[in-house]
Every structure is written in C-alpha cells, then in structure tokens.
Amino acid sequence: MREIVVISGKGGTGKTSLTGAFAHLAENKIICDLDVDAPDLHILLSPDMARTEDFYSGHEAVIDNSRCQMCGTCLDMCQFGAVQFDGARYFIENLRCEGCKVCVSFCPEEAIDFPERYCGQWFVSSTRFGTMVHARLFPGAENSGRLVTLLRNQAREKARQEGHDLILCDGAPGIGCPVISSLSGTNLAVIVTEPTLSGLHDLQRVAQLCSHFKIRVAVIINKFDLNSEQSREIEGYCREKGFSLVGNIPYDPQFTTAMVDKKVVTEVNTSHIAGKVSRIWDQILKLL
Amino acid sequence: MLISIASGKGGTGKTTVSASLTTVWDGPVTAVDLDVEEPNLHLFLNPWIASEDKVYLNVPEVDESLCTLCRECSSLCQFKAINVMGSAILTFPEMCHGCGGCMAICPEKAISWGRRELGTLSTGKSGFNDFLMGRLRVGEAMSPPLMRAVKERLVKNLDHRGGDAIIDAPPGVSCPAVCAVMDTDFILLVTEPTPFGLHDFKLALEAFVPFNKPVAAVINRSGLGDAGVERFCSEQGIPVLAHIPFDRDIAGAYSRGKVIAELSPELRSVFVQLARSIKEMGAGGRDA
Numbered sequence: 285m286r287e288i289v290v291i292s293g294k295g296g297t298g299k300t301s302l303t304g305a306f307a308h309l310a311e312n313k314i315i316c317d318l319d320v321d322a323p324d325l326h327i328l329l330s331p332d333m334a335r336t337e338d339f340y341s342g343h344e345a346v347i348d349n350s351r352c353q354m355c356g357t358c359l360d361m362c363q364f365g366a367v368q369f370d371g372a373r374y375f376i377e378n379l380r381c382e383g384c385k386v387c388v389s390f391c392p393e394e395a396i397d398f399p400e401r402y403c404g405q406w407f408v409s410s411t412r413f414g415t416m417v418h419a420r421l422f423p424g425a426e427n428s429g430r431l432v433t434l435l436r437n438q439a440r441e442k443a444r445q446e447g448h449d450l451i452l453c454d455g456a457p458g459i460g461c462p463v464i465s466s467l468s469g470t471n472l473a474v475i476v477t478e479p480t481l482s483g484l485h486d487l488q489r490v491a492q493l494c495s496h497f498k499i500r501v502a503v504i505i506n507k508f509d510l511n512s513e514q515s516r517e518i519e520g521y522c523r524e525k526g527f528s529l530v531g532n533i534p535y536d537p538q539f540t541t542a543m544v545d546k547k548v549v550t551e552v553n554t555s556h557i558a559g560k561v562s563r564i565w566d567q568i569l570k571l572l
Numbered sequence: 573m574l575i576s577i578a579s580g581k582g583g584t585g586k587t588t589v590s591a592s593l594t595t596v597w598d599g600p601v602t603a604v605d606l607d608v609e610e611p612n613l614h615l616f617l618n619p620w621i622a623s624e625d626k627v628y629l630n631v632p633e634v635d636e637s638l639c640t641l642c643r644e645c646s647s648l649c650q651f652k653a654i655n656v657m658g659s660a661i662l663t664f665p666e667m668c669h670g671c672g673g674c675m676a677i678c679p680e681k682a683i684s685w686g687r688r689e690l691g692t693l694s695t696g697k698s699g700f701n702d703f704l705m706g707r708l709r710v711g712e713a714m715s716p717p718l719m720r721a722v723k724e725r726l727v728k729n730l731d732h733r734g735g736d737a738i739i740d741a742p743p744g745v746s747c748p749a750v751c752a753v754m755d756t757d758f759i760l761l762v763t764e765p766t767p768f769g770l771h772d773f774k775l776a777l778e779a780f781v782p783f784n785k786p787v788a789a790v791i792n793r794s795g796l797g798d799a800g801v802e803r804f805c806s807e808q809g810i811p812v813l814a815h816i817p818f819d820r821d822i823a824g825a826y827s828r829g830k831v832i833a834e835l836s837p838e839l840r841s842v843f844v845q846l847a848r849s850i851k852e853m854g855a856g857g858r859d860a
Contacts, residue, residue: 292582293610294582294583294610294612295579295581295582295583295584295743296581296582296583296584297583300768321743321744321745321746322580322581322582322743322744322745322771322772322775324581324768324771324772327767327768327771342650343650361672361676363670363671363672364671379750379754380754382669382671383650384650384651384669384671384673385648385650385671385673386648386671386672386673386676389648389673389677390676390677421746423745423746423750423775423776423778423779423780424745424746424747424750424779424782425746425747426746426747428746428747429713457582457610457743457744458582458609458610458742458743458744459609459610459708459710460609460708460712460713460714460715460748461713461714461715462746464711464713478827479827480826480827480828480829481612481615481616481827481828481829482587482610482612482615482829483827485610485612485615486610486612489609489610489710492710493710493711496710496711507823510820510823510824510827511824511827511828514827514828535820535823537796540766540796540797543766543767543768543797544766544767544797544798546767
C-alpha cells in the first residue's frame with residue numbers, strides 16, 4: 285500500500301485544487317480529505333455520501349448545579365480557565381475545557397458529569413473519481429488529530445476491500461497536531477508551495493517536520509511566475525535539502541474557473557496547464 | 573479594543589490585512605501573530621525583535637523512589653501521558669496537556685513539575701508599534717498553550733502601554749482558531765470570492781458567531797471567482813467592510829513581503845476606511 289499526502293504548510297497555495305486533479309489522474313486509489321478542520325475537496329468532487337458516522341472524542345466536564353455545593357475546588361484546580369463563576373453558579377465554558385477530568389475527580393460532591401464529546405461526523409462516499417473518505421469536524425471542536433487518524437485507518441481498510449494500492453490524501457495546513465497525524469505512516473509528502481516570502485518560510489517549517497518524521501518530500505511550486513526570484517530561491521532550497529522538485533505551475537485563473545464550476549483543472553482545461561499537472565503526477569508516481 | 577483577523581481557510585490574505593491595518597491604524601496598536609504554527613506577520617512588518625523567550629508547559633516528573641506504582645495518576649490521566657508499565661512508571665511529555673491532575677492525586681507526593689518546550693515568544697517593535705509573536709517548536713503538536721502565553725503577554729503589555737491590538741489568528745475553525753478569537757472584542761473575517769472561500773467562511777461564522785461579538789468581512793481578491801460570498805454576507809447581515817481588488821501586482825508585492833496598504837494611495841484609503849469602520853462597529857458594543 286502506498287500513501288501520498290499533499291500538504292502545504294501555508295493555506296491557499298492550491299493544495300486542494302491539485303489534490304483534486306491528482307484524484308482525477310490517479311488510478312486504483314482511495315481519496316481521503318484529511319483537512320478535517322476546513323475540508324474543501326468535496327466541493328470539487330461532489331461526493332454521494334454512502335455512509336455517515338458520528339465522531340466522538342474525549343470527554344467534557346459538565347457541572348450539575350443541583351448537586352454543586354459551591355466550594356470552588358473545580359475553579360481552583362482547572363489549569364485552563366474553563367471553570368467560571370457568574371456570581372450565582374459555577375459552570376464550564378466548554379470551548380476552554382480540555383477534558384482532563386481533574387475537576388470531575390476532585391469534586392467533593394461528585395457534582396460534575398463527564399459525558400463523551402460529540403465532535404463531528406465522518407463519511408465514506410462515492411465520487412466520479414472513486415471512493416472518498418472524509419469528515420466534518422464541528423467548528424470549535426478539538427481532537428482533529430484523532431479524527432485524522434480515524435480517516436486514515438478507514439481509507440486503508442477501504443483500499444484493502446476494493447483492492448487498491450494507493451491512498452491519495454489532501455492534508456491539513458500548518459505544522460501542528462492535524463498535520464503530524466496526517467503524515468504518520470505516509471510514503472511521500474508532496475508539498476505545494478508558492479514563491480512568496482511566507483511560502484518559503486512555511487515550506488521550510490513543514491519540510492523540517494517531514495524530516496523529523498523521516499518522510500520523503502517532493503515539492504511543487506504553484507504560481508511560480510508570480511515571483512521568479514523567489515521561485516529560484518525555493519528551487520535552491522530543495523536542491524540543498526535533496527527534495528525532488530516535481531514541477532512548476534504558472535499562475536493561471538483556470539484553477540479558479542474550474543473551482544467555480546466544481547470541477548478539477550484537468551477535467552475542463554485541455555491547454556498546457558492540464559498537461560503540466562499530468563506530467564507532475566507522472567513524476568510523483570515515479571517517486572513512489 | 574482587541575481585533576482578531578481570522579479566516580476559516582488559510583491563504584485568504586489574513587496576514588496581508590493584519591499587516592496593512594496595523595500600518596494605517598490611528599493610535600497605538602500592538603501587532604500580534606497568534607498563528608504560531610506558521611507565523612508570517614513578521615515577514616511583512618519587519619519588527620525589531622527585542623527579546624525572545626522560550627515558553628514551557630509544566631509536565632510531570634516522577635520521583636521513582638517515592639512512587640508505589642498505585643496507578644492513581646495513570647487512571648486519572650485522559651491523555652495517556654503517564655503510565656505504569658511493569659514495575660516502572662513512564663511519562664510521555666509530548667502527550668501531556670499540563671492539567672496537573674497526576675500531581676494533585678498522587679498519594680505519595682512523588683510527582684513534581686518538569687517542563688517541555690512549546691516554542692518561543694518574541695517581543696519587539698515595528699515602527700512605533702509593539703509587536704508580539706509566538707512560534708511553535710517544530711514537532712510540538714499543541715499550539716493553544718503557547719497561544720495562551722502570547723495572550724498573557726499581550727494583556728500585560730496593554731495594561732502597561734494601553735492602545736489596541738490587531739491579532740493575526742491561525743486559519744481553520746478548530747481549537748487554535750477558537751483560542752485566538754475567543755477573548756477579542758471584534759472578529760474580522762478575511763475571505764475570497766470562490767466556492768472554497770464561501771464554504772470556509774460559513775464554517776468560520778458557525779464557529780465564531782456563538783461568541784456574540786461584532787463580526788465583519790473583508791473580501792480579498794475581489795473580482796476573481798463568483799458572487800457567492802457577497803450574496804451570503806448580505807443574506808446573513810454580515811457587513812463587508814472592504815474589498816481588496818484581485819490584481820497580479822498586489823500578488824507580486826505580497827510575494828516580496830510588501831505591506832499592500834503602502835503600494836498606492838487607493839489601497840491605503842481602503843485600509844484607512846476599514847480601520848475607521850472597525851472602530852465604529854466596535855464602539856457600538858457587543859450587540860452591534
């Protein structure tokens with residue numbers, strides 16, 4: 285089984301547009317959207333949801349005011365400022381609660397309940413490019429890392445069931461918990477960057493993260509003609525670090541036009557952009 | 573007034589707007605980069621960094637000579653950060669949220685605070701304005717504790733010097749983004765007029781509207797894509813305070829780390845007007 289995760293460090297570099305195009309070009313694969321925080325791939329792929337499951341992760345503390353004796357132990361012990369007192373009662377601000385159970389354990393009246401936290405939903409869907417595993421984390425919910433791990437496992441199981449040997453994932457932005465989860469066990473991280481100061485900065489950080497986890501890196505410079513000097517700098521950085529530069533894509537509003545039509549760029553554009561993207565995909569396959 | 577610049581999705585121009593607003597802000601302002609996973613604001617504001625402090629999280633350290641392997645700590649810990657294996661007690665600092673439960677519950681008082689490095693907190697000056705930035709250590713998964721440290725420093729700074737703060741928030745709508753906007757007085761959402769932009773904008777609203785603070789939008793790359801975002805804002809009564817035109821020159825200037833409010837008198841006046849609108853809406857109080 286081979287797994288490719290497309291990441292970007294920074295958002296808005298064209299990661300999802302390219303993943304969508306790769307989903308069109310790849311054969312025998314499962315598609316997976318690991319950007320559970322702000323998933324967008326479904327906009328391009330219009331999935332039919334075949335299976336919907338609730339996602340619970342961790343617990344949250346809830347004070348039962350009928351049992352509370354107002355001793356304030358919970359407020360004193362909470363390290364996250366989640367326990368509040370409004371003059372009449374104690375309550376938990378659930379967005380600050382980390383689910384550590386300290387207040388629950390130390391409440392002398394056992395007045396704090398600890399139900400499971402309902403964090404979102406995940407789906408197995410069919411798309412015109414094949415099966416897709418994706419999710420929706422409720423805004424403000426946490427534990428996206430755990431949801432990412434769940435999706436990866438589902439994608440692997442689906443791939444086995446359908447006899448595919450490739451999992452193509454749209455990864456999360458950033459370098460924190462969701463990206464770390466999306467990289468674990470992957471064969472190749474494809475980093476989409478752009479020739480801007482922040483593009484290079486974020487590329488370096490996310491590439492460092494990949495090295496930290498010993499994951500091979502391939503780089504695509506999107507909108508490379510926006511600033512050729514900066515593009516050369518990124519190319520130099522890739523050479524120095526031994527990352528394969530699998531392609532440069534010129535700035536082209538076709539990506540946006542395709543998105544507005546809910547299509548991927550290789551479906552609607554027969555010009556050089558589609559050709560370029562498909563050559564890049566061939567390069568990526570060679571690295572696997 | 574604390575103003576958070578958020579986006580739902582990455583790459584919409586949050587940092588561009590934060591930098592430009594800071595530059596044209598009328599009165600003392602502290603620019604804060606709370607996108608600790610991928611801080612970029614410094615690339616535009618070029619601050620002079622006066623101090624750089626490491627930020628730590630308290631994690632347990634066990635004195636094995638006192639530990640009786642009673643497992644009170646490991647059964648309380650919700651994050652599997654402390655565990656008894658055979659006749660040894662092990663801690664996993666990277667998993668620890670720093671709730672302090674293990675230390676409080678240990679009957680032998682065998683646990684004390686050690687620490688793990690979360691990242692750095694930089695303070696400095698950009699022109700006449702104060703500048704604060706958090707930068708997550710690569711490999712560290714949890715950004716909210718570092719963000720809390722930056723916010724504490726901000727509160728101290730504002731108590732001391734007064735003025736407003738413009739906060740560049742992380743993208744997405746999960747814990748880091750929520751942590752960034754929850755204590756601010758005004759939420760400005762930067763979006764772009766595309767289906768991806770609209771989808772993520774809706775998620776951001778869903779996450780942030782419960783805070784019951786004034787929310788407004790800025791449409792970046794106006795003229796690209798479609799009219800979906802504009803229509804949605806007018807249906808929902810979300811004021812669109814500014815349009816930043818889609819323009820290759822702006823994209824090029826951005827790629828070189830330029831503050832776009834300084835590119836032309838027209839762009840400057842867009843941001844001056846934006847700052848004025850924010851002050852007016854913010855002055856209207858929380859029901860505005």
